[in-house]
Amino acid sequence: MSNIFNQIPLQILTGFLGSGKTTLLNKVVNRPEMKGTVLIINEVGEIPIDNKLISGDNPVIVLDSGCICCTVQDGLVNVLHYLIEEKDNNPxxxxxxVIIETTGIADPAPIIDLIFHYEEILLNYSFAGTITVIDGVNAKEELAKNYEAVKQIAMADKIIISKTDRLSQDEIEALKNTAEDLNQSADVFLSTLDNPPMDAFTSFDIFNTPKDLKTVMKWINSKRSDYKLASGMAPVKLSGVMNKTLPTHSNYQTIALSFDKPLNRFTVVHAFDALNSQFGESIIRLKGIFDFDEGYPFVIHGVQGECYPVTNQLEWEGKPFSQMVVIVSPRIAEQVEHMLKQMIRPLDDSE
Ligand SMILES: Nc1nc2c(ncn2[C@@H]2O[C@H](COP(=O)(O)OP(=O)(O)OP(=O)(O)O)[C@@H](O)[C@H]2O)c(=O)[nH]1
Incomplete structure (x- = not known):
């Protein structure tokens, strides 16, 4: 068991779907100053993809049986407990x-609440703050529609504005102002693909609770009426670790597809183009790893109806595969799934 002097700092990394959390982590955790970091990654959808996009030696643990802020709190406690046991018993x-990457639709409040109220966590870990990534390109629309995106910013100790390589100086200033409107106490950092703000991850004082604990507590008990953006989350009752009222998410549906044969690249690109032009921003998030039989995996990301260029230079570990997750509003879910299944074809398709 640990004591106050060797408590392990525990950071939460949050930010809306597609804001750039995994990309940042991938850049940050392989730096020498981050050696010894365990990543706990929580994903929505039955198929975890993000862990396959993180390279390097740091242990990555996936929590994929639901969203960490409502259904997998027990899972988080178990993992944190297991890590301490391993540390004590395995030389x-x-x-x-520890960095916990939440799902893009997570409300950080219940996770922070858990850290502060679960005795075993408190004994061994020290909460080192919440880092929220704001999507530099899509934040405006996301904040207008998604309560989670607003709350993630309001709860932050540090805010990272991502994708600033795609923004003008005026746009960056406007986003800084938005961040400040929602949270005056957080430090704001800027990030690009090549230049992650290391300070946001390395500068914390583990002997202090985050500076805005009061704000955190206010948020934990807050109701949506305090903020005029986006729609509210309906409260639900949970059993398990936290037997209290917690929020559910805004309305999203996840479509997860796997394919066991190499795919025809053009049919995949064509299917994504068709989805994005037909449904636009209702395709909230799309990501996949694809086997086009070219000897290495292709990674395709889409955020709010826009597909991004392939960025990850990965190699296959084991047998090639194709897996994708699409997060959409429920009213179009069936249609989207049908289109994908119709349009995406295997390489050896003779039709
Ligand atoms: N131009 C640019 N693109 C970025 C930057 N950060 C992330 N991206 C791209 O944004 C897309 C989504 O990034 P991810 O890191 O997967 O986002 P995420 O927040 O982990 O997404 P979820 O897992 O859905 O919550 C990818 O195509 C990234 O390459 C950036 O700083 N600049």
Whole structure:
């Protein structure tokens, strides 16, 4: 068991769907100063993809049986407990920091609440703050529609504005102002694909609780009426670790597809183009790893109806595969799934 002097710092990394959390983590965790970091990644959808996009030696643990802020709190407690046990009993395992990457639709409040109220976590870990990634390109629309995106910013100790390589100086200033409107106490950092703000991850004082604990507590008990953006979340009752009222998410549906044969690249690109032009921003998030039989995996991302260029230079580990997750509003889910199944064809398709 640990004491106050060797409590492990625990950071939460949050930010709306597609804002750039995994990309940032991938850049950040392989730096020497982050050695010994354990990543706990929570994903929506039955098929976890993000863990396959993180390279390097740091242990990555996936929590994929639901969203960490409502259904997998027990899972998080178990993982944190397991890590301490391993550290105490296995001389070959040590770690000095944990970063929890939430799903893009997570409300950080219940996770922070859990950290502060679960005795075993408090004994061994020290909460080192919430880092929220704001999507530099899509934040305006997201904040107008999604309550989670607003709350993620309001709860932050540090805010990272991503994708600033695609923004003008005026746009960056406007986003800084938005961030400040929602949260005056957080430090704001800027990020590009090549230049992740390391300070946001490395500068914290583990002997202090985050500076705006009061704000955190206010948020934990808050109702939507305080904020005029986006729609509210309906409260639900949970059993398990936290037997209290917690929010559910805005309305999203996840479509997860796997394919066991190499795919025809053009049919995939064509299907995504068709989805984005027909449904636009209702395709909230799309991501996939694809086997086009070219010897290495292709990674395709889409955020709010726009597809991004392939960015990850990965290699296959084991047998090639194709898996994708699409997050959409429920009213179009059936149609989207049908289109994808119709349009995406295997390479050897003779039709
Ligand atoms: N131009 C640019 N693109 C970025 C930047 N950060 C992320 N992206 C792109 O944005 C897309 C989504 O990034 P991810 O890191 O997967 O986003 P995420 O927040 O982990 O997404 P979820 O897992 O859905 O919550 C990818 O295509 C990234 O390459 C950036 O700083 N600049």
């Amino acid at each position: 070959e395992f040590s770690f000095n920091r």
